[in-house]
Amino acid sequence: MAKRKKIASGELALIARLRAMAGALPAGRVRLGIGDDCAILRAPAGHELLVTTDFSLEGRHFRRAWHSPQSVGHRTLARGLSDISSMGGQPLAAFLSLALPRAVAQDIRWMDGFLAGLLTLAAQNKVPLAGGDTSEAPGTEVLADIMLIGSAPAGRALTRSGARAGDIIYCTGALGGAAAELAALSKTPTRFRHAQSSDEHPHLFPQPRLAVGQALLRRKLASACIDISDGLSTDLQHLCEASGVAAELDAALLPAHPLTAALAPAAQMAAILHGGEDYELLFTAPAKTKIPRSLAGVPITRIGRIVPRKKSRARMSIVAEDTRFELQPRGWEHLR
Amino acid sequence: MAKRKKIASGELALIARLRAMAGALPAGRVRLGIGDDCAILRAPAGHELLVTTDFSLEGRHFRRAWHSPQSVGHRTLARGLSDISSMGGQPLAAFLSLALPRAVAQDIRWMDGFLAGLLTLAAQNKVPLAGGDTSEAPGTEVLADIMLIGSAPAGRALTRSGARAGDIIYCTGALGGAAAELAALSKTPTRFRHAQSSDEHPHLFPQPRLAVGQALLRRKLASACIDISDGLSTDLQHLCEASGVAAELDAALLPAHPLTAALAPAAQMAAILHGGEDYELLFTAPAKTKIPRSLAGVPITRIGRIVPRKKSRARMSIVAEDTRFELQPRGWEHLR
Numbered sequence: 190m191a192k193r194k195k196i197a198s199g200e201l202a203l204i205a206r207l208r209a210m211a212g213a214l215p216a217g218r219v220r221l222g223i224g225d226d227c228a229i230l231r232a233p234a235g236h237e238l239l240v241t242t243d244f245s246l247e248g249r250h251f252r253r254a255w256h257s258p259q260s261v262g263h264r265t266l267a268r269g270l271s272d273i274s275s276m277g278g279q280p281l282a283a284f285l286s287l288a289l290p291r292a293v294a295q296d297i298r299w300m301d302g303f304l305a306g307l308l309t310l311a312a313q314n315k316v317p318l319a320g321g322d323t324s325e326a327p328g329t330e331v332l333a334d335i336m337l338i339g340s341a342p343a344g345r346a347l348t349r350s351g352a353r354a355g356d357i358i359y360c361t362g363a364l365g366g367a368a369a370e371l372a373a374l375s376k377t378p379t380r381f382r383h384a385q386s387s388d389e390h391p392h393l394f395p396q397p398r399l400a401v402g403q404a405l406l407r408r409k410l411a412s413a414c415i416d417i418s419d420g421l422s423t424d425l426q427h428l429c430e431a432s433g434v435a436a437e438l439d440a441a442l443l444p445a446h447p448l449t450a451a452l453a454p455a456a457q458m459a460a461i462l463h464g465g466e467d468y469e470l471l472f473t474a475p476a477k478t479k480i481p482r483s484l485a486g487v488p489i490t491r492i493g494r495i496v497p498r499k500k501s502r503a504r505m506s507i508v509a510e511d512t513r514f515e516l517q518p519r520g521w522e523h524l525r
Numbered sequence: 526m527a528k529r530k531k532i533a534s535g536e537l538a539l540i541a542r543l544r545a546m547a548g549a550l551p552a553g554r555v556r557l558g559i560g561d562d563c564a565i566l567r568a569p570a571g572h573e574l575l576v577t578t579d580f581s582l583e584g585r586h587f588r589r590a591w592h593s594p595q596s597v598g599h600r601t602l603a604r605g606l607s608d609i610s611s612m613g614g615q616p617l618a619a620f621l622s623l624a625l626p627r628a629v630a631q632d633i634r635w636m637d638g639f640l641a642g643l644l645t646l647a648a649q650n651k652v653p654l655a656g657g658d659t660s661e662a663p664g665t666e667v668l669a670d671i672m673l674i675g676s677a678p679a680g681r682a683l684t685r686s687g688a689r690a691g692d693i694i695y696c697t698g699a700l701g702g703a704a705a706e707l708a709a710l711s712k713t714p715t716r717f718r719h720a721q722s723s724d725e726h727p728h729l730f731p732q733p734r735l736a737v738g739q740a741l742l743r744r745k746l747a748s749a750c751i752d753i754s755d756g757l758s759t760d761l762q763h764l765c766e767a768s769g770v771a772a773e774l775d776a777a778l779l780p781a782h783p784l785t786a787a788l789a790p791a792a793q794m795a796a797i798l799h800g801g802e803d804y805e806l807l808f809t810a811p812a813k814t815k816i817p818r819s820l821a822g823v824p825i826t827r828i829g830r831i832v833p834r835k836k837s838r839a840r841m842s843i844v845a846e847d848t849r850f851e852l853q854p855r856g857w858e859h860l861r
Contacts, residue, residue, distance in 0.1 A: 227575035239563035248663030327584030328664035
């Protein structure tokens with residue numbers, strides 16, 4: 190890591206393992222990685238940089254009793270990669286700040302599981318881990334903060350603010366899966382202890398949609414894009430606010446994740462509309478733009494349309510069986 | 526911030542204040558700041574990127590009973606800026622991840638003090654705050670992680686690894702001041718509650734040496750450079766290890782900070798040699814290179830020389846009154 194802190198023997202093991210395991214990743218555009226005051230990166234010519242940071246704090250974003258260390262490591266990196274995907278970017282490097290309570294730092298199995306989860310996803314996406322920071326945690330919770338640097342051709346990054354009235358609203362993959370799996374997890378926390386990274390675990394091992402975002406950018410398909418990390422209703426609200434528009438969803442078109450079938454109908458709709466952490470992409474495109482049924486192997490579904498913003502009506506509405514309802518942003522991470 | 530989390534009213538106030546106060550900073554090379562999934566930056570043509578992250582965790586790096594919120598905010602950013610300075614870089618943007626316990630989030634005075642401390646230093650150094658993350662803290666401690674992105678002309682960044690036998694060792698400013706002020710603080714925690722940012726508070730308000738690092742790079746004066754964040758002995762060890770060399774310091778040449786005069790002689794020498802967080806620069810230069818007595822208004826002092834690494838002798842030694850002692854890395858943050 191860029192700086193080395195006063196550490197217990199367990200943290201020494203962490204740093205040694207981190208350096209060794211990170212060293213196995215491709216260097217890519219990292220000219221100088223872990224070990225100096227700063228890492229040195231080369232940005233691709235003609236590109237702008239995309240930068241995002243995301244906390245993964247025990248007790249807020251995960252629980253050690255519910256999430257395997259592999260899942261915690263995977264989710265830590267997935268949060269950052271999803272932000273890069275929503276801008277259509279290419280990830281260049283990740284930086285990890287990690288503080289472990291002493292007891293966890295001395296648990297080699299937990300540490301190795303965390304790093305394996307994070308670095309497996311990094312390797313799949315060819316993202317070097319180029320630095321970060323380590324510390325002993327002040328309390329009893331594991332504290333992680335992931336920073337991703339990516340790039341996109343100058344002026345071309347997808348943003349939240351480009352949606353226009355008349356655009357069609359699309360989403361990738363299926364919705365509500367993460368919330369449904371979280372509900373199952375909360376009932377039987379040990380049920381998924383040995384789950385491995387796959388499409389079948391949308392909460393434990395979300396798959397960031399980098400290739401989809403890159404295709405949207407490269408093929409100039411999207412007018413605006415955001416990832417569904419806070420829930421469809423909340424992220425659609427963010428997109429509408431940034432674009433100065435309103436939106437109508439069609440309930441019959443929303444692609445329900447198969448895991449939501451285990452929920453009661455009202456809970457299923459809540460998972461689809463408000464469940465966070467699906468890490469799918471929500472994007473808009475002009476009505477005349479032909480959007481493929483799938484991009485990079487991921488299904489794309491039309492779910493509604495952008496309409497002009499009028500003060501006399503709700504920012505968002507949803508039409509179900511010919512009845513229009515106001516849609517409130519109810520994502521669990523919503524700012525209210 | 527790039528992502529908005531479920532927050533108490535106090536955190537809403539934090540984000541609103543952060544956006545408003547950050548908006549007063551010059552945008553510089555930030556094309557899109559707080560408010561989308563990622564920030565978008567433009568790197569200067571022909572430059573490489575410098576990236577560093579540093580935790581500032583309550584109970585590890587500061588105490589709310591000892592440090593004013595202004596000091597905590599200042600120190601959080603100073604850690605990152607110092608890393609950029611040690612590479613000779615120009616800061617482009619800062620990103621702040623901040624998790625507050627509920628009680629602190631509702632303490633507007635603490636929050637405003639923290640932001641004022643951080644943003645005053647940012648304004649002094651023309652660094653935009655371009656994003657980050659916020660969360661409620663899982664425990665009772667304030668958790669901050671600062672990320673700095675800077676740049677330097679391609680291939681020109683100063684590193685730890687360029688020192689060669691025969692080079693002279695220099696440091697900026699004075700040593701031991703931060704440790705001496707911390708010792709005073711630990712005796713009378715309330716003594717400095719109203720201290721303001723100035724050169725007179727090396728622990729509470731360290732001044733990162735950006736202009737010195739940039740001058741060293743621009744004038745091609747230094748063969749290697751590191752900041753003294755972990756203490757002179759530990760950071761000199763880092764520099765020697767990275768460069769594959771050994772070092773001799775001359776005790777009589779070490780510039781003691783005036784605050785160390787309050788310490789007993791042994792404690793004074795310990796503060797100078799091992800006290801961390803001075804955030805001065807330690808650099809080397811070939812003997813034939815003429816180094817000015819000051820750079821950017823900061824005194825430069827010759828303190829020793831680089832010698833060949835020999836397994837038969839200690840990596841570092843210090844000569845005091847014609848006697849040579851082995852110098853052990855004893856910085857408080859040393860990895861052992």
